[in-house]
Amino acid sequence: DAQIQRRLANIFGQISELSRVTVTVRDGVVILGGEVSRESQAERAVNLALRVQGAVTVEDAIERTLDVGDNLEPALDQLRDGASQTLRAAPLIAVAVAVFLVIGLVGNFIARRDGLWHRLAPNGFLAELLAQSFRFVAWTVAVLAALSVLGATTLLGTVLGGAGVIGLAIGFAVRDTLENYISSIMLSLRQPFRANDHVIINEHEGKVVRLTSRATVLMTLDGNHLRIPNSTVFKGTILNYTRNPERRFDFSLGVDANDDPVAAMSTALAAIRGLDFVLDDPAPNSVISSVGDSNIVLLFVAWVDQRETDFGKARSLAIRAAKNALEGAGFTLPEPIYRLRFDSSVTLPAGAASVSQVAAPEPQRPVPPSIVDAEALDVSPDTHLEEKVNAERAEEAEHDLLDDDRPVE
Known part of the structure; x- marks a missing residue:
């Protein structure tokens, strides 16, 4: 017991904040008394006593004085030590700050050279993306270089590890946004359509207004705006009616089952060929589509030039x-x-006519007008939507990723 008591007294005597702690040992039970300034000091004394060989248990009878002066003095000592260390490290800190500013500002200067990035990238969107990425990398390298100069290797590892965890979390949180952004990049490279192209994207039909970094803007055939996320466009089915100016139309007509279908086909095709807007090559054609109980259905096909x-x-x-x-x-x-x-x-009532005796009335055919409105026969393309799209593209300042100088996919 005396040996344990002497050992603990010597230990507490070497620690200024525990110098007023008293030690009594009876049958291996260590009783700590005296006083300390705060709770953390008492806990430290108890932990030290438990680590001494031979101590069975420790009774904490230490009084916590919570004296303002005693509690404030360690904090002031830490501040003085910190200030002293900062002054000694001032030249090294200045070098680290200089390294940080030089690398960061040089990277920012290069990122602002628009001509350089436009020469490297195929379009303005990618040029801006490359410039922003270069700026981010430059400032990141500047931070890492400054920490390396300061010798803060532990902090450097912590920063990199934290950045990786944060980046992973952000990636999961905004994966839809990232997918849409990447789709925008791919569409700007592929150029699947031009402005004013008549397209169907999945189930959406309209004229292309522009391709932005977030969405493809269409003007529907009834004049409304439709914004489709680029991720949907990139993964979707695109039907472009404008790419090939020649377009085929078809329709069906039926003739009586007793009529000659080949003669009917020849008669109708001659009339179709006589229309000025129908192309001679490919020539109009017709086939028997189906035979019903009382009619024969004929399918007619012909081609037109959508530009005219x-x-x-x-x-x-x-x-x-x-x-x-x-x-x-x-x-x-x-x-x-x-x-x-x-x-x-x-049985039919007396005096009623039989079904076979009832004659169907002769249908009254409408008399065709002698003069047909010329506007009804005008097949020139309707340019109203195209004019609206052109007017909007001229007014809106939103950046367009469609580039007429690049080949269409």
Whole structure:
């Protein structure tokens, strides 16, 4: 017991903040008394006593005085030591700051050279992306170099580790945004369409207004704005009607089952070929699509040049020409026929006519107008949407990633 007591007294005597702690040992039980300034000092004394060989347990009877002066003095000592160390390290800190500023400012200067990045990148969007990435890398290298000069290798490892964890967390949080951003880069490189192209992207149809860093902007056929995320566009199906100016239309007409379908096809095709807007090459064509109970369905196809002809108007007038030609040649365009079956047990009232005796009334055909409105026969393309798109592209200042100087995919 005396040996334990002497050892602890010597230990506490070497520590100024524990010099007022008293030690009593009875049968291996260490009883600590006296006083200390704060709780942390008492806990330290107890921990030291428990580590002495032979001590069975420790009874804490130390009084915590919580004296203001005693508690404030260690903090002031730490501040003085910190200030002294900072003054001694001032030249090294100045060198680290200089290294940080030189690397960062040089990197920022290079990142602001727009001409350099536009020569390296295929479009303005990628040029800006490369410049911003270079600026970020330059300042990151500046921070790492400054920490290396200060010898803060432990802090450097902590910073890199923390940056990796934070980057991983941010990556999971904004993965949809990153996917959309990467899709924007790929679309700017691929250039899948041009401004004013008539496209269908998945189920969305319209004229292309512009390609931004976030979305593809379409003007729908009814004049509304539609913004589609670029990630959807990149992964979606794109049907471009403008890329090939020649476009095929088709329609079906039926003739009576008793009529000759080949003669009907020849008559209608002659009428279609006579239309100025129908292309001779590829030539119009027709096939028998199906045979019904009372009619034969004929499928007609023809091509138009979309640069000079409106697709919908051309198809409408071709249907009109084929129908009039068939009717003028005596072919019957069948009407729906319904067959009624009556049970033999049903008897008709006295004086009622039989079903076979009831004659269907002769349909009244509309008299065609002698003069057809010239506007109805005009198949020139409707340029209203194209003019709206051009006007918006001229007014809006939003950056467009579509580049007429780059090849279309």
